[in-house]
Each structure stands twice: as C-alpha cells, then as structure tokens.
Amino acid sequence: MWLRPADWYHPAVDAVVEAVLAGRDPSAAAERLGEVRGGAGVGISEAIEDLACLYRSTGAVEPPLAVVRALCEGWSSAQGGALLMGSCLDPESGLPTRDYLVTRLGETYGTAEREDTFAQLTHCLVLVDVAAAEVSPWTRMARSAAVGAALRNAYGPGHPMATLGGGLFAVLVERDPELGPGIAVARLEITHQAEQLEVTDLLRQPPRIWTEQLPRTHERAVQLLAEISR
Incomplete structure (x- = not known):
C-alpha cells in the first residue's frame, strides 16, 4: 500500500507506465522516477514496491533487474545530493557505504x-x-x-x-x-x-x-x- 497516497502521482509515473506497456526499455524513465521519489522523501523500499506493483499488474513476476537498478540509482542520486553530496550512498539499501x-x-x-x-x-x-x-x-x-x-x-x-x-x-x-x-x-x-x-x-x-x-x-x-x- 502506498504510504502517502497524495505523493503518488508525478509525470514520471506516466513515462514508466507508457514504456512498460509499449514494450520499450523503461530504464531511463525508471531512473527519473527514482530521482523524483528520492527528492520527495519517499523511501527506497516504497519506491521499489510501487515499481513491482506495476509489473505484477501486467502479469510479470517481478521487474527486470536493470529497471530496478535504474530506479535505485535515480533514488540514490537524489538522496546523495541532499545527504552526502552524491558520493557515498549504496543504491540498494539507501544507506551510506x-x-x-x-x-x-x-x-x-x-x-x-x-x-x-x-x-x-x-x-x-x-x-x-x-x-x-x-x-x-x-x-x-x-x-x-x-x-x-x-x-x-x-x-x-x-x-x-x-x-x-x-x-x-x-x-x-x-x-x-x-x-x-x-x-x-x-x-x-x-x-x-x-x-x-x-x-x-x-x-x-x-x-x-x-x-x-x-x-x-x-x-x-x-x-x-x-x-x-x-
């Protein structure tokens, strides 16, 4: 469940959805979505679960690894700029290295x-x-x-x-x-x-x-x- 429903929508969501439904590589859109989520203070677990829900709705078991990694890198970039100047965050956990x-x-x-x-x-x-x-x-x-x-x-x-x-x-x-x-x-x-x-x-x-x-x-x-x- 999305923890803050009012925070869910952003144009970056549309870009990811459109790419997935059209069968295009959504990595770039996912990275942008990660940046948006991280900049808004949304946790990495919440962001990943949201992406997974999209793929499950299409019948897929889970998102491709490359897409999840792009999302994490975007989120880490946003967090790093605010917290550690982009140099010391692990994109998977969102914790410092x-x-x-x-x-x-x-x-x-x-x-x-x-x-x-x-x-x-x-x-x-x-x-x-x-x-x-x-x-x-x-x-x-x-x-x-x-x-x-x-x-x-x-x-x-x-x-x-x-x-x-x-x-x-x-x-x-x-x-x-x-x-x-x-x-x-x-x-x-x-x-x-x-x-x-x-x-x-x-x-x-x-x-x-x-x-x-x-x-x-x-x-x-x-x-x-x-x-x-x-």
Missing part, C-alpha cells in the same frame, strides 16, 4: 581524543546480519531496501551507519542506556519492513544483531570494517 562510516569513525575518535577519553569507551558498533542463503539480485535489492529502511527508522536519519555487503550492516552508536532499547527497536523494524516488502523468507530468522567493541585506534577500526565486510 563503508567509506562514509570510516569518516564518521574518524570524527568519533577525534572527539574522544580531544575530550581525553577513548572511543572504545564512548561508542561501539551494532552489527546486523540478515543473510540466510544465496539470493538473486532482485531479492537481494529488496532485502537490502527493507533493512535500510528499518535501520533509518530505528536510529533516525543521518545516524552513522553503513551497508557492509552480503546482508551485513553496521551502526555506530553511543554506549549509553539507549543502546539496548535501540537494538530492540531495530529488530522490530526489520521484521516490520520485511513483512511490508514480503521478503521475510529471505532474512535470517531472527536477524543476528550484536555489539562489537571499537578498537583502540581509528586505523584498527578501519581494518576491522574491512575484515568483516562481505
């Missing part, structure tokens, strides 16, 4: 040093592993979109987080009383978003979520991210 998290970690270590403490005492990583089995590119995109939306809902827009590939995600959080409740909310959001996109069977049940202590130095933290990325 590892490089962005490395930068935020550097800021965290710098702040800790200025305050005469250690980042490993003030912060930690929450790691989320939803990988259950090998998945097709289309289902991987849907799974990533679900988890991306869930983590943004749980921790808020702009919170330091990243996709590490292969169904693994990381969130940089403070070691405070909200750590445990935050993980609980993230778990609930993942379940909810997976149900919304009908990808529950593609996720590890239950998702594996745990905390990882930060190393003593930023350099070692960068190595840690590289080691656990997939």
